[in-house]
Amino acid sequence: MTANDRPPPVHSQADPEGDDGRLSAPAAARNTGPIIEALRPHVPSAGCVLEIAAGTGQHAVACARAFPALDWQPSDIVPERLASIDAWRAAEGVANMRVAIHLDAAAPDWAYGPVELVMAVNLMHLIPEAAARNVIRGIARALGPGGRFFLYGPFRTGGGFRSEGDARFDASLRRDDPAMGYKDAEWIAAEAAAAGLDPVATIEMPANNLSLVFAKQ
Numbered sequence: 169m170t171a172n173d174r175p176p177p178v179h180s181q182a183d184p185e186g187d188d189g190r191l192s193a194p195a196a197a198r199n200t201g202p203i204i205e206a207l208r209p210h211v212p213s214a215g216c217v218l219e220i221a222a223g224t225g226q227h228a229v230a231c232a233r234a235f236p237a238l239d240w241q242p243s244d245i246v247p248e249r250l251a252s253i254d255a256w257r258a259a260e261g262v263a264n265m266r267v268a269i270h271l272d273a274a275a276p277d278w279a280y281g282p283v284e285l286v287m288a289v290n291l292m293h294l295i296p297e298a299a300a301r302n303v304i305r306g307i308a309r310a311l312g313p314g315g316r317f318f319l320y321g322p323f324r325t326g327g328g329f330r331s332e333g334d335a336r337f338d339a340s341l342r343r344d345d346p347a348m349g350y351k352d353a354e355w356i357a358a359e360a361a362a363a364g365l366d367p368v369a370t371i372e373m374p375a376n377n378l379s380l381v382f383a384k385q
Contacts, residue, residue, distance in 0.1 A: 188255045188258075188259060189251045189252055189254075189255035190224070190225070190252050190255040190256050190259060191223075191224040191225075191248070191249070191252040192224060192226065193223065193224050193226065195290070196223065196224055196226040196227055197226065198374075199289075199320070199373070199374070199375075199377070200226060200227055200230045200231075202373055202374055203227065203231075203289065203320055203373075203379070204230060204231060204234045206318075206320070206371045206373060206379040207231070207287070207318055207379075208234075209369075210285070210316045210318060210368065210369070210381050211235050211238060211285060211316075212238070212284040212285060212315075212316070213237060214237050214238065214284075215238060215239070215283065215284030215285070216238070216239045216240075216241055216281075216283040216284060216285075217231070217235075217238050217239070217240050217241060217283065217284065217285040217286070217287060218241050218243065218271075218280055218281065218283045218285070218286045218287070218310060219231070219240065219241065219242045219243060219286075219287045219288070219289075220243055220271065220273045220286060220287070220288040220291065220303065220307075221243070221244055221245075221273065221288060221289070221290075221291045222242035222243060222244050222249070222253055222268065223244065223249055223252075223253075223289075223290075224249065224252050224253070224256070225242060225249070225252050225253030225254070225255070225256035225257065225268070226256065227287075227289055228240055228242040228253055228256065228257070228265055228268075229256045229257060229260045229262050229265060231287070232262045232264050232265035233260070233262050235264075236263075236264055237264075238264060238284075238285070239264055239266060240262075240264055240265045240266065241266045241269065241283070242265070242266070242268045242269075243268060243269045243270070243271035243273070243280075244268060244270070244271070245270060245271070245272045249268075250268045250269075250270060253268035254267055254268050273288075273302070273303045273306055273307070274295050274299035274300075274302050274303055275302060276302050277306075278302070278306045279306070279309060279310070280306075280310045281309070281310035281311065281312070282310065282311065282312035282315070283310055283311060283312065283315065284311075284312060284315050284316070285311075285315060285316045285317075285318065286307045286310055286311060286315070286316075286317050286318070287317075287318045287319075287320075288303065288307075288317075288318075288319050288320070288321075289320045289321065290320065290321045290322075291303070291319075291321065292319070292321055292323070292351045292356065293321060293322055293323075293338070293341060293348065293349060293350045293351065294341070294348060295348065296347035296348060297347075297351070297355075300351060300356075300359070301359055304317075304356070304359045304360055304363050304365070305359075305363045307363075307365075308360075308363035308364050308365055308384065311365075311384040312384065313384055313385075314383060314384060315383070315384040316368065316381060316382065316383055316384075317360070317365055317381065317382040317383075317384075318379065318380075318381055319356065319379065319380045319381075319382075320373065320377060320378070320379045320380075321377060321378070322334055322337070322350055322375075322376065322377050322378075323350060323351060323352065323353040323356065323377075323378050323380075324350045324351070324352045324353065325352070325353050325354070325378075326354075327352065329350070330376040331376045333376070334350065334376060337350075338350045353370070353378060353380060356380060357380070357382075360382045364384065364385045365382035365383065365384060365385070366382060366383050366385055367380075367381075367382055368381040368382055368383050369381040
């Protein structure tokens with residue numbers, strides 16, 4: 169299966185927000201505030217942020233507004249989501265948020281940058297290990313020296329799930345596609361290290377999620 173043939177990851181349920189193309193996901197509305205606070209100590213004073221798999225665009229507009237000194241570049245691979253991102257940008261009038269771009273970060277040898285920060289939210293459990301490895305390696309290529317990678321989502325730790333709800337959700341994902349499912353935080357760290365990214369922080373988040381932060385060597 170080629171990158172173009174691969175189906176896009178299934179994001180959280182999103183519903184129309186008005187009639188202008190905006191989509192709204194309840195999960196994004198809930199976790200945006202905690203993500204911004206976890207991200208705050210790790211953002212650069214200036215530069216460009218690449219957001220991978222930006223989904224509805226809710227995170228992008230909120231983060232761009234929270235960090236006005238940064239240029240926020242959202243990306244996705246699904247036309248409906250790209251349209252939603254741009255509709256949120258237009259509706260909110262966030263001056264430092266760029267027009268969304270098509271970027272398949274799960275494809276091998278993708279290229280973008282250099283940028284100062286890359287953010288990915290709720291992505292790794294929705295793609296196979298090989299695709300997750302491509303994401304991490306591409307991020308390492310995209311970051312300039314000292315750049316940061318901020319990754320949020322549900323993970324296994326110590327070889328086990330962090331709650332019974334996580335185990336049930338993982339099982340539901342694997343029923344739909346056996347290649348999908350939770351990744352071990354330790355596996356993410358090992359793949360990041362192999363790509364030249366050093367661990368900076370592991371941050372406990374609501375609902376048993378984690379934020380993992382890495383820095384380009």
